[in-house]
Every structure is written in C-alpha cells, then in structure tokens.
Amino acid sequence: GAVVSQHPSRVICKSGTSVKIECRSLDFQATTMFWYRQFPKQSLMLMATSNEGSKATYEQGVEKDKFLINHASLTLSTLTVTSAHPEDSSFYICSALPTGRGQPQHFGDGTRLSIL
C-alpha cells in the first residue's frame, strides 16, 4: 500500500533552534501534501497545503514566516519551524495526496516536537 515516511519522529531542542521535518511519499507521486498540527487530545488542525513547484497555501492564523514549507519534488515536502519556542511544541503530521482523482490522503506517522 501507499507509504508516507515522516522524519524525524521525535525532536527535542532548545528554544531558538530551527527544526526541519521531512515528509516523503515512498511508492507514489504526490503533487499535493498537507501539514497538520495536533495539540494533546485534540483534533488535527490543517496548517498549510503544499503544492509541488509552487508556494504553499497557508490556513488563516498560520505564520508563513514561522513555518516554512518547501515542496521541491513530487515525493518530498519539508516543514521548517524557524526559531522555535516552547509554544511551538506539538505533534506535526504530514499527509500526501496521490496524483489522480479519487485517491485518499496517506498520512505519515507524525513528528513530536518538544522545545525546551
């Protein structure tokens, strides 16, 4: 089946550090990938939609300069949390939409980010 690899699975770092999270579709091409944020015991909040070869579309209230998204190929999107602070600590999940209509999104296993 379709597999999405998200790396790293867990990050612990100091305040002010920038952190890059990778999302790869391993056996399919994905023109569109999505980045979500999940707070403890809450649902997923869509942060942005990442389109290959173009700028990401951010949801209202999400700072584009804080959460940099790059989708340089049909199998890779990256999310960089710049100058991370404790309030950025969260579970970040990516998903990839296989090219072609009618295909469901496939989710990565998530990245738990802890900023000290």
Add this chain to the structure above:
Amino acid sequence: GNSVTQMEGPVTLSEEAFLTINCTYTATGYPSLFWYVQYPGEGLQLLLKATKADDKGSNKGFEATYRKETTSFHLEKGSVQVSDSAVYFCALSPMNRDDKIIFGKGTRLHILP
C-alpha cells in the same frame, strides 16, 4: 460552513462489546466521508470511506453508512478487541474532492480485556 461533530470520549468498553461512535456533519453538496484511526504515538490511518449517499464503508470489522437524510456517518463494530484501542476521527472532504479534509475532534476508545 463545513463541519464534523462526533461524540466526545473517552469511550470505555469491555472486549467483545458492541461499539458505536456517532458522527454527524454539515456540508454543502455531496461530501466524501471518512473514518481515520490513530494508534498511540502514530499518525493517522484511513479506516474506511464512503463517497455517496447510502454507501457503506467497511474494514477490519468496522462499518459506517453514509446517511444523507440524517447527515450522519456513525462508526460501528460488532465485537471490539483490545487492539482496537485508539483515537477515531470522523472526517469529510467537501464536494467529493479528496484534497482538503475536515476532521472531527476525535473519540478516544479504551477496550478493557
């Protein structure tokens, strides 16, 4: 606007009990409906989906029927197992587009042996 409402958890059941997790939605047009499952420490997995009224999605013993008249997509399983303990999310994709998915808040399920 589009939204999903599902029953709040946690839901605690004994093994082999019957499970129902209620989900209702608000949407314009004809959305696709989904149930996703999240096991501890993991991302989301698609459990089942239905794309039109009266469709029944099923997988791993779970079922849900797309009811347009009641705008519902309740998740059911006849006999739950300990391994079914997870968080379950009801979701919709507006107008049959599989891109932007709107999630409910999730229902945490605990199955006791």
